[in-house]
Amino acid sequence: MTGMADGRAQRIGEVVLAVEGVSLSFGGVRALADVSFDVREHEVRAIIGPNGAGKSSMLNVINGVYHPQQGTIRYMGREYHDMDPHEVAASGIARTFQNLALFKGMSVLDNIMSGRNLKMRSNILLQALRIGPALREEIEHREVVEEIIDFLEIQAYRKTPVGRLPYGLQKRVDLARALALEPRILLLDEPMAGMNMEEKQDMCRFILDVNDQFGTTIVLIEHDMSVVMDISDRVVVLDYGKKIGDGSPDEVRANQAVIDAYLGVTH
Amino acid sequence: MFYRENGQFKSTYASDQQMLPILQDRIFMAALLVFAFGAVPFVVSDYLFLSLVIPFLILALAAIGLNLLVGYCGQISIGHAAFMAVGAYAAYNIALRIPQLNFLVVLVLAGLIAAAVGVLFGVPSLRIKGLYLAVATLAAQFFTDWLFARVKWFTNYAHSGSVQTAPIEMLGWKIDAPVEKYLFLLGVLVVFTLIAKNLVRSHIGREWMAMRDMDVAAEVIGIRPVYAKLTAFAISSFYCGVAGALWGFVHLGSWEPLAFNLTLSLNLLFMIIIGGMGSLLGSYIGAAFIVILPILLNQAPQWLGMRVSTAMTSHLELMIFGALIIFFLIVEPLGLARLWAVGKEKLRLWPFPH
């Protein structure tokens, strides 16, 4: 496993995303306190920490759902404040959700297709008449989506409403929808939460394949240490909204603060 | 047995994405259209045209409009008659001031004006959700009621405040006989249904449904709420505007603001609840239901030779409406259209058990 990480090492490039001194609080309750870390091109970056450590809040800050009171986020050299989620998405950052946020009323296909919206240009009138560009667009993007469907091995469920799928598959659809954006950075919010062992292994495989084949930079949250340590290049550890550790899996494993705050409490 | 898609393999995405992928459905739809255009004009009496079929067609159009907003985009409105009113009065004034204009053009213009107003009252939806929005749309209702009753220009200074429309004439075709009205409306409805269908299965449609199902996620994958919600409001109001113009010109011929009051708004809402949220078919079923029920209640006693006071029937109507709303919300939130779909599923497998 570590071997593979080495194998990928040389592909890892410059810093694409840098979080600098971000603090966030809801009506007095501190969620994040002066957190800083960076993410390099093509790497798999993990954010770990016990529940309530502020992991999800961190993701929400990155993709603009929450706006931090202090601190900035530098993305590809450009600083951004108060960007709205859709602007962040447009700039190439996609994400999945911890507690599934799929569009229940829609089929698997439509869910994933909706991930292509950013790339669909034809105006309403064309869509209304469904002629020329509009029709072509639908088919082109359908082809892309079909690739993703094959990639994640969910061909059989194309037309089923997502609501009817088992949890594990819904997680995949969530990933598929994010991939449909062809993101530069992919944020994964506990992609393996509530999965059994082989589902987890599948998910790991998918994540690494995405990273390898599409060269997508990945930022993922997990509290299941074992998995994270295997697949991620560098790990940030949060505890009560503060950063208490940052570095390669091995370094983090060795970090005393982390052991106290985190490893201590788990097995 | 006969309703089976075995052997109908889709070789291209285009064929897989067409409106009715299943052959039998295409045949059925074709037959239906032939029947509606070819047979109905001969079997249906004038009374039924004027008091059932024509209102049904127009209200179905309005219901589709409301459904696009409520059923597909998840933005509730209990004031949509307001946009019908805007459409009606816009059409009246355009037709009055530019008489030589083709009626279809008048319709579209009226729709566009309604759409503009719709966007205006849709703006609050960017900040508020659900129940709050409901009240915002009520504002639209009461404001337009007042506006058209008070600003004399809209009614061409008619001293009674009631407006009359000249009979519709298009390219020499004088649409006044019930059958003609029916055919004209049917044509309009078919076109607009087609357009609605296209919209909801294009990416704009997916954006709406995404906003409806999980707005935060929708924004995170790059959907602009402003765009999604306001387009929904615009197009929905456009539909209602056109429907309103038709209601005034084709059905009423002469009306006062009261013709587009809150009751109509609520009825539209009932149509899509009973018929089916997020279903074009549902809009049809709901409209038919709401149009037929009161008249049925009104006449059934006579057919059965019973003596029921007119007061009683109208009270019964209220009660049955109310009970039905509750019934559907509890038993089948997706409305009659869902039952229809379930039936089709069953038929698809028949005679084999699943």
Place this chain on the structure above:
Amino acid sequence: MKARFVLLAVAAAFAAIGSTSALAQAKEQFFPVLSYRTGAYAPNGVPFANGFVDYLKLVNARDGGINGIKITFEECETGYATDRGVECYERLKGKGPTGATLFHPLSTGITFALTDKSFVDKIPIVTPGYGRADSADGTVFGWNFPLGGTYWTSSDMLIQHVGKKEGGLDKLKGKKIALVYHDSPYGKEPIALLQERAKNHGYELLLLPVTHPGVEQKATWLQIRQQRPDYVFLWGWGVMNSTSIKEAVATGYPREKMYGVWWSGAEPDVTPAGDGAKGYNALVFLSPAGQGQVHKDILKYVHDKGQGTGKKEDIGEVLYNRGMVSAMMSVEAVKRAQIKYGKKPLKGEEVRWGLENLAIDDALIKKLGMTGFMRPVSTSCVDHEGGSSAAIHIWDGKKWNVQPGIYQPDMSILKPMIRVSASKYAGEKKITVRDCAKEAG
């Protein structure tokens, strides 16, 4: 599903056809009755409908129909709503061997909607004391019959009355008159005339609309309290009337200075206000409250036979009598038409001739046992109103007392207004004006 709907429609169609074809040969004259016995206007709608229907029943029970032609009728609830009224019209216009005789929309809004249709269907729209004022012009409105009065004649007579009280119309100069009106075509009709008169006599006209259904009038009456008009004309219907009187009490506006149109001067309008309504005036046309020979007949032939429509006690109420008189004029129109077309079931088109040649004089009124409840009306092809006259009656807390002095509208003012308005309509609707001289010849 659409298929299912159409099937249902077809089924309904057959049911409808079946019900009519049964009567196809019968010697019957069919009267549609548009009524509202429910909703905010029920209090006024019910007594009118009772009077109307009772009279039809009387004609059958006492005279065995109109010269042997039995009267059939069917009620249809409009709830005072225009779209429902139109539906009722469409439903009933085809019933009976000869179709509907004529329609009493009993709502100005519905009248507006039906007027258009009348040109196509050739069925008279009879609106005694309401409807569109300009429809008195028979050359344009060939099928409307505002028998005995319109809102222009009524408002004109009210102005005359207050003028007289002031001691001459010229004394109205500088006076303030407030019109508290139901915000619908009904309430808006009189405005045109009152403004016209205001030009001539120089009084100030205050327009205070009240929104349907008319229970929310606080602000309206606060304005009256502020403006202190010399007179208040009340143009209400249904609950609005009683509410107005209550608010007048609450804001201390003297009821003696309030004048209701003839639709705002009935028992249901004053009784809810209790003693507060004492001294309230209203115009009364054709049919004041009370009982006469005809009422005795109705009691004898209809109610005592258990055929009565409403409560016995309510017979003789203002609106009951008005309904009764309206029915009477319709029946008389048919009688008149039978002279020309023979004693058979008549079409609406034939009945129109009867309506255009009505000659209800005192002799006939006496014969009908309606002396005191009816004033002469005689129409022509040109004049579909047939002359109008009215008196004032005052509520004393118990009953309505008709005051001496009968008013007639000043046609020199009305005629030109009607002509202008009618021709505007003819223009908008692209209607060819009738030439009555030719039709007569």
Place this chain on the structure above:
Amino acid sequence: MLKNVIGKNWPVLTLGVALLGGLLAPFADKSTMPGFYVEVLLGGLMAGVLYSLVALGFALIFKASGVFNFAQGAMVLFAALAVARLAERMPLWAAILLAMAIMVVLAWLIERLVLRPLVNQEPVALLMATLGVAYFLDGFGQTVWGSDIYSIELGIAKEPVMILAGLFQGGILVNKEDFVAAIVAAALVLGLAVFFQKTPTGRALRAVADDHQAAQSIGIPLNRIWVIVWSVAGFVALVAGVIWGSKLGVQFSLSQVALKALPVVILGGFTSVTGAIVGGLIIGVGEKMAEVFLGPVLVQAFDLAGGGIENWFAYMLALLFLLVRPEGLFGEKHIDRV
């Protein structure tokens, strides 16, 4: 500190200033008599009290069951009809008691047949359900009790009395009835406040309002709570119905007038009882002021066919409020998390 308070709430503050301006505007016109001004104010307050009463029922139900009760107006009509008709056969107090019992049964039925099956549905579905309830009640009420105008006689003189004639030119015209209404309303609010603060049931209600799951987990029977809340709302509706009925007479359109409660709760904040009261008064005064003083100006300016702006004033005000402060005056903000 003060600066950043203003910075946060500037829209609300501007709106407040605007409203105050509206209150003072009439005096710009010299001809306005202070006496009359006060009368309009009182008139507005009276209307406001009634709105508040209906809105109160709204707020209560929304607080406890998260339901946006469109049927509150219908309940007012139903209760009023019941009292009016029963009072024809028995003394008023008995009629009111009996009507109250009926409202409780009604609440129980609504909980059983409508709310329980729909529990955990999204609020919009519940709103529509109450729409259904409203329609049903309108029809049912008229079927059972009849559809004429009925009067409720509280035995209070309707003739107005002139007060402070010396102080103001023209004096001030007031109705005993109105004052009784005001007092009753005040008493009712007080009673409810006590009920919520002191009684165990009241505390339970508040608990439910704060968090359904939690309330259930500590063993508060949600269903019973709902029945109670709806009964209380029914009681409020009864009071509103009786007062209103005695002023305007009891008939169908009561249920429509009650619609005004919607903008009221928006203004005051859905979950706040105080909000319902204050909002009601603001709307009541606001629309009467607008109608009497602003109306004629508008009519002049745009040559309108009469005023009548009070029909939409309340809703437009609410709309404005939604834009600048969605949670209303006294409602609490909520952040939705991902």
